[in-house]
Amino acid sequence: MAAPTGKAPSSVWTRPERPRREQPTLGREQIVDAALALLDADGLAGLSMRRLGTRLNAGATSVYWHVANKDELLELAMDRVMSEVAVPDAAEAGGWRPAVAGYARSLRAMIRRHPWTVTLFGSRPMIGPNATRVMDEVLTAFRHAGFTGHDLEYAWALVVDYVIGAAGSEASRAAHQRGVTTDERIASMGTYLRRIDAERPRLAEHIRAVWAKEDDQVLEGRFAFGLECLLDGLETRR
Amino acid sequence: MAAPTGKAPSSVWTRPERPRREQPTLGREQIVDAALALLDADGLAGLSMRRLGTRLNAGATSVYWHVANKDELLELAMDRVMSEVAVPDAAEAGGWRPAVAGYARSLRAMIRRHPWTVTLFGSRPMIGPNATRVMDEVLTAFRHAGFTGHDLEYAWALVVDYVIGAAGSEASRAAHQRGVTTDERIASMGTYLRRIDAERPRLAEHIRAVWAKEDDQVLEGRFAFGLECLLDGLETRR
DNA sequence: CTCCCTCTCGTACAGCGTTCGAGCCGATTC
DNA sequence: GAATCGGCTCGAACGCTGTACGAGAGGGAG
Numbered sequence: 001m002a003a004p005t006g007k008a009p010s011s012v013w014t015r016p017e018r019p020r021r022e023q024p025t026l027g028r029e030q031i032v033d034a035a036l037a038l039l040d041a042d043g044l045a046g047l048s049m050r051r052l053g054t055r056l057n058a059g060a061t062s063v064y065w066h067v068a069n070k071d072e073l074l075e076l077a078m079d080r081v082m083s084e085v086a087v088p089d090a091a092e093a094g095g096w097r098p099a100v101a102g103y104a105r106s107l108r109a110m111i112r113r114h115p116w117t118v119t120l121f122g123s124r125p126m127i128g129p130n131a132t133r134v135m136d137e138v139l140t141a142f143r144h145a146g147f148t149g150h151d152l153e154y155a156w157a158l159v160v161d162y163v164i165g166a167a168g169s170e171a172s173r174a175a176h177q178r179g180v181t182t183d184e185r186i187a188s189m190g191t192y193l194r195r196i197d198a199e200r201p202r203l204a205e206h207i208r209a210v211w212a213k214e215d216d217q218v219l220e221g222r223f224a225f226g227l228e229c230l231l232d233g234l235e236t237r238r
Numbered sequence: 239m240a241a242p243t244g245k246a247p248s249s250v251w252t253r254p255e256r257p258r259r260e261q262p263t264l265g266r267e268q269i270v271d272a273a274l275a276l277l278d279a280d281g282l283a284g285l286s287m288r289r290l291g292t293r294l295n296a297g298a299t300s301v302y303w304h305v306a307n308k309d310e311l312l313e314l315a316m317d318r319v320m321s322e323v324a325v326p327d328a329a330e331a332g333g334w335r336p337a338v339a340g341y342a343r344s345l346r347a348m349i350r351r352h353p354w355t356v357t358l359f360g361s362r363p364m365i366g367p368n369a370t371r372v373m374d375e376v377l378t379a380f381r382h383a384g385f386t387g388h389d390l391e392y393a394w395a396l397v398v399d400y401v402i403g404a405a406g407s408e409a410s411r412a413a414h415q416r417g418v419t420t421d422e423r424i425a426s427m428g429t430y431l432r433r434i435d436a437e438r439p440r441l442a443e444h445i446r447a448v449w450a451k452e453d454d455q456v457l458e459g460r461f462a463f464g465l466e467c468l469l470d471g472l473e474t475r476r
Numbered sequence: 477c478t479c480c481c482t483c484t485c486g487t488a489c490a491g492c493g494t495t496c497g498a499g500c501c502g503a504t505t506c
Numbered sequence: 507g508a509a510t511c512g513g514c515t516c517g518a519a520c521g522c523t524g525t526a527c528g529a530g531a532g533g534g535a536g
Contacts, residue, residue: 165403
């Protein structure tokens with residue numbers, strides 16, 4: 001994987017795609033397509049350059065002509081999924097608040113569709129065309145609210161950090177529940193939960209009560225609660 | 239060095255003079271110690287079972303007697319660093335709000351000391367003794383505020399999700415700035431930033447203005463802003 | 477003494493990301 | 507037509523990873 005050296009990183013976006021000759025050869029587009037398919041199916045661990053090659057009916061290392069790194073490939077994949085994030089126009093949506101809320105929901109939905117993005121957010125500066133488009137639109141929404149200068153950056157960071165944190169915790173928790181019922185999960189804690197019972201009875205009670213009905217509806221409510229809290233806090237500061 | 243091959247008569251010279259029993263054998267404690275040292279020094283990529291073994295003056299695979307997996311080792315490491323997180327008592331700190339704020343700051347500080355935790359949060363259910371201790375204390379703080387049932391869970395999730403998201407984005411951004419000045423970083427974007435200049439001038443302006451002075455002080459202010467926003471929002475709902 | 481349990485570690489295996497260089501093929505140039 | 511070139515593919519190899527396995531050392535117990 002990437003070696004975090006001290007040199008200035010050269011990003012995919014700074015280098016033009018190699019000019020293509022015909023159709024039947026591979027290009028960045030289909031490579032990213034195939035990578036996305038593997039990522040969505042089996043997560044980050046499901047994407048290896050060899051598997052990607054065979055999926056493309058190509059040699060294992062042919063991809064390296066079109067993409068320098070696996071890291072670069074992941075950058076491309078990240079920007080691709082960012083194209084799914086929509087930011088409502090503040091004027092049409094009826095103010096900055098619906099616009100920002102719509103963005104937050106859209107971003108969360110995207111992360112839930114592509115849980116592998118969680119690990120990758122911020123692993124590199126996201127400056128791809130779609131990421132910049134989203135950022136630009138969100139910033140204009142916040143400017144509609146009256147934020148400027150540092151407060152503008154602070155407000156944006158607050159929303160995006162929360163959404164990534166919340167959607168991330170949902171996604172990774174979902175990954176561990178796949179094919180396991182809540183009862184089984186509680187049962188698998190077995191003696192350990194019983195020890196918590198003894199040492200921290202109120203916590204154990206809470207765990208049982210909350211985990212027992214942690215379905216999609218509750219998660220939806222959880223996110224809505226957090227988002228509204230956060231927007232209320234922003235409202236008083238604009 | 240003589241290598242003992244086959245069934246050569248066992249001579250003093252063919253074998254090291256004392257088969258190394260200097261340490262009372264390794265235990266989980268020192269294994270986690272060494273793992274933490276590697277993780278803090280070189281991040282997640284810096285921890286390999288072989289490096290860990292040599293660091294412990296042990297064979298590469300000796301660790302597997304004490305720990306089943308690398309995953310388990312990381313779970314132990316995660317719980318160890320959770321011991322650094324402190325939750326002020328609500329009564330002593332002067333209310334739920336200072337208590338929760340203190341917890342948030344302590345968690346963020348821990349993540350900044352151990353940036354490799356970012357990827358690991360939520361990658362497995364955190365039910366180690368220290369994690370449960372922290373969760374218990376935080377829940378009692380929120381109960382002091384009057385939260386119960388679902389709102390209790392929602393409030394807790396809001397804070398922890400935000401802190402992890404914010405500290406995570408800080409940590410990963412810091413990892414990419416290591417040894418690179420902001421000027422170099424902006425310069426490395428080169429023509430690409432100029433394209434953003436052309437297509438999204440307000441965004442480019444914002445990027446230059448914000449990235450230019452993204453020092454620790456600004457990050458501190460950013461976190462404080464978000465945290466206060468969020469606590470304000472919680473205040474109206476308790 | 478032998479037996480057994482705890483613990484160490486060399487070896488091996490499959491898989492990873494990536495480099496290198498050989499080679500194919502269509503287009504251009506002589 | 508022949509030679510050359512550049513875009514592109516790909517097999518082989520390198521060094522690394524996590525982990526399974528089994529041989530064996532050390533010390534206590536019978």
